[in-house]
Amino acid sequence: MKPVEIKTAPPEVRVIFDDIMASRKVNDVNNFWKYLANEPRMLKHTWESLKSIMGAGALDPMVKELIYVAVSVTNNCDYCMASHTAAARAKGATEAQINELYAVVALANMTNRLANAYKVPVDEQFKPRD
Amino acid sequence: MKPVEIKTAPPEVRVIFDDIMASRKVNDVNNFWKYLANEPRMLKHTWESLKSIMGAGALDPMVKELIYVAVSVTNNCDYCMASHTAAARAKGATEAQINELYAVVALANMTNRLANAYKVPVDEQFKPRD
Amino acid sequence: MKPVEIKTAPPEVRVIFDDIMASRKVNDVNNFWKYLANEPRMLKHTWESLKSIMGAGALDPMVKELIYVAVSVTNNCDYCMASHTAAARAKGATEAQINELYAVVALANMTNRLANAYKVPVDEQFKPRD
Amino acid sequence: MKPVEIKTAPPEVRVIFDDIMASRKVNDVNNFWKYLANEPRMLKHTWESLKSIMGAGALDPMVKELIYVAVSVTNNCDYCMASHTAAARAKGATEAQINELYAVVALANMTNRLANAYKVPVDEQFKPRD
Amino acid sequence: MKPVEIKTAPPEVRVIFDDIMASRKVNDVNNFWKYLANEPRMLKHTWESLKSIMGAGALDPMVKELIYVAVSVTNNCDYCMASHTAAARAKGATEAQINELYAVVALANMTNRLANAYKVPVDEQFKPRD
Amino acid sequence: MKPVEIKTAPPEVRVIFDDIMASRKVNDVNNFWKYLANEPRMLKHTWESLKSIMGAGALDPMVKELIYVAVSVTNNCDYCMASHTAAARAKGATEAQINELYAVVALANMTNRLANAYKVPVDEQFKPRD
Numbered sequence A, B, C, D, E, F: 001m002k003p004v005e006i007k008t009a010p011p012e013v014r015v016i017f018d019d020i021m022a023s024r025k026v027n028d029v030n031n032f033w034k035y036l037a038n039e040p041r042m043l044k045h046t047w048e049s050l051k052s053i054m055g056a057g058a059l060d061p062m063v064k065e066l067i068y069v070a071v072s073v074t075n076n077c078d079y080c081m082a083s084h085t086a087a088a089r090a091k092g093a094t095e096a097q098i099n100e101l102y103a104v105v106a107l108a109n110m111t112n113r114l115a116n117a118y119k120v121p122v123d124e125q126f127k128p129r130d
Helices: A011-024 A031-036 A040-054 A061-075 A078-090 A095-118 B011-024 B031-036 B040-054 B061-075 B078-090 B095-118 C011-024 C031-036 C040-054 C061-075 C078-090 C095-118 D011-024 D031-036 D040-054 D061-075 D078-090 D095-118 E011-024 E031-036 E040-054 E061-075 E078-090 E095-118 F011-024 F031-036 F040-054 F061-075 F078-090 F095-118
Strands: none
Touching: A011 A031, A011 A040, A031 A040, A031 A078, A031 B095, A040 A061, A040 B095, A040 C095, A040 D040, A061 A078, A061 A095, A061 B061, A061 B095, A061 E095, A078 A095, A078 B095, A095 B031, A095 B040, A095 B061, A095 B078, A095 E061, A095 E095, A095 F040, B011 B031, B011 B040, B031 B040, B031 B078, B040 B061, B040 E095, B040 F040, B061 B078, B061 B095, B061 C095, B078 B095, B095 C061, B095 C095, B095 D040, C011 C031, C011 C040, C031 C040, C031 C078, C031 D095, C040 C061, C040 D095, C040 E040, C040 F095, C061 C078, C061 C095, C061 D061, C061 D095, C078 C095, C078 D095, C095 D031, C095 D040, C095 D061, C095 D078, D011 D031, D011 D040, D031 D040, D031 D078, D040 D061, D061 D078, D061 D095, D061 F095, D078 D095, D095 E040, D095 F061, D095 F095, E011 E031, E011 E040, E031 E040, E031 E078, E031 F095, E040 E061, E040 F095, E061 E078, E061 E095, E061 F061, E061 F095, E078 E095, E078 F095, E095 F031, E095 F040, E095 F061, E095 F078, F011 F031, F011 F040, F031 F040, F031 F078, F040 F061, F061 F078, F061 F095, F078 F095
C-alpha cells in the first residue's frame, strides 16, 4: 500500500488531513495518517477517536502518551513507540520518566506471567463489591 | 502449587514477607506473594524490583499503577488488572481516569495493528538524532 | 540457520519440495519452506497441514488467506503478512477488501481489550445451549 | 465497574443505545455496550466505527465476523469469541466453516512463530513494487 | 462446540483416537482431542505433529514439555498450562524445576520488553556468519 | 536512548558492569546492558535476577537458555532470540536441538489457540488436588 499524499487526497480524506493539521497547528500529517487514508472510513474514525480521547480529559495528556508507549512496547510496535515517545517528550516527559516507564512496563510483563503461571486467585479485597 | 502461608514460611521467605508488610504498613501479604514464595529467589528479586521502581521516583506512583493496568489489560491478566486497579484507586485514581485509561489502552492496541498492517515507515522527525 | 536449497536437499526434504512445486504448479519454493527444511519432520507436517486446510473446503480459499493475514497482523509477523497478502491478492482479493480487512483486525484488537478491561460477562444468548 | 442500564442511561449514552437497537432491530443492547457506556465518548466512537466497518462493504459481513473471531481467538478474549461467533452464525456461518476457521487461525499462529524463529527473509516476489 | 465421544466417533476420528490411546497406553483421550475432533483433518495433523515432535528426539521429552509450558504461560492458555505441566511432572519434572521454569519465563517476558523499548541493536558476535 | 559505555559509566552502573564481566569472564558487556544502564536501578535488578536464576539451579543452564528462546520466539523479540540462541549454543545446544525447539514452540502456539477456540475444559486428572 502506498501513502496518500495531501495534494492528491480525495475530498473525504482531505477534510480529515485538514482537521489534523489545524488541530495540531502543523503543516503536514504523519505517515500513519497518510497510509491509513487508504481506508478513508477508518481514517475518520481513528482520528476522531484519538482527537477526543488523547487531548484534555481526566488524565494529563502526557500521561496518556506514556500509556500509549506502554502498550506499544508490550506489543513491540516500532512505529507507535517512535511516534508516541516523541509525543510524550513534546508534552514534557523527561528522560528519567521514560526510563522509569520502561521499567514499569517490563515488570508488569514479568508479573503478568508469574500470576498466570501460579494461577493466583484474586484476593477478596480486590474483588468488586455491590 | 499451593500458597506459602506467613506462619509456616521458611526464613528466606519470611524476611521478604516481613519487609512487604512493613513497607506497606499492612498485616498480611497478597496472594501473589504467597504463591511466588514457592520460588524464594524470584520472590526476593520481584519484591526488590517493585519496591525500588513503583514507589517515589520520576513518575507519580498513581501513574505507575495506571501503566501497570495498561500492560495487564493488553495481556489479559485478570489478577494483575484486579490488584493494580485497586492500587491505582488507593493512590487516588478516579473512575473517570480509569475509564479514560481503558480507552487509551484500547486505541493503542488498535493503532498498533494499523501501523503493523500498513508497515508505516517511521517519520524522519521521530528518528533518534546524534 | 541457512536455507536448504532444492538442488542440495536431502531426499526427505526433496519429496516435500517436489510436492509443493507440483501442487502449486511453480518451479521454486518460497523461503519459508527452505528455512523450515532445517527440521524435515516439521516441514512435512506443516506442508501437509496447510495443503489440507488452505485449499478447497468449507470456506473460500481467498477468505482463508484473509484470515491468515488477520492473525499475522495481530502477531506482527512481517514474513507472514507479506506472503499471505500476496496469496490473498493472487486469489482475487481487491485493495478495498484488504483495507477493510485491516480495519476489522484493528477494531477487533481494540474491542478485545475493552472487553478485558471491563470484564464484560458473556450475555445469556451467546452461551452454548444443550 | 457496573453496567449502565438503558432506563437510567444519561442522554449521551441513551442516544447511542437507541441507535444500536434501531440499527440491529432489537430491544436491548449487549453487555459490551452497557459496560463501555461508563466511558460515553468511547461508547460513541466504538459504535460508530463498528457500524461503519462491519456492515455492507467490500467484504461479506459474515466473513468480517469470522475475521473478528480469528483475532479474538489469537488474543484469547472470551467475550469477543462468544459474541462474534454468535454473530457469524446469525449471518450464516456453518459449523464446518467455524471449525475450518479455527484450523486456519491455529496454523497461522504456528507458522508466524516458525517465520520468527528462522528469521525468514521476505521473498522478492512478495515485496511491494513501484 | 461439543466434544466427540469415543463410542460415537466417526471412523476417521476413531482411527486417530485409537492411535492416541495405543501410543500413550491409556483407555481414554483428553478433552483436547475430543473437541478438536470436530475438525477431523486438524485432529489428524495435530496428533501426527505432536506424536512426531514430542517423543524421542534431539531434546529430552521432559524438556519439551517444559518448553510447551513456557509458551502456554506466555500466552496465558489455561488448558495447555494444566495439561503440559501434568505431562512434565509425569516425565519427571520436580517442583523445583517447575518453579525455576516459571522464573525463567517471567524474566524472558520482562527482558523481551526492555529490548523492545530500548531498541537494542544486535551485538556483532550474535549475528549469523557465512 | 544511547548506550552507556563502560569508560564513562557512573559508579552505580560501573559496579554492575564489572560484576557482569567478572561473572562471565569477559572484557565487555552486551548492548542490552549498555542500553538498560540508562535506568541504573533496573540494570541492577535485572542483572541480579538473571545471575541468580540463569546459572546453576534445578534446571540445566542450557535448558534455561532454550526456554528463554521459546518465550522470545513467541513474542518475536529479535534481540533476545539472537542473544539467547547464542548463549544456548555456547552451553552446548546442537542445531538439531534448536530446530526441535522451534518445532515445539510453533506447535504450542498452535494448540494454545485450538484450546482457546474450542474452550476445552480442563480434564479432571489435570486439576490440582488437596
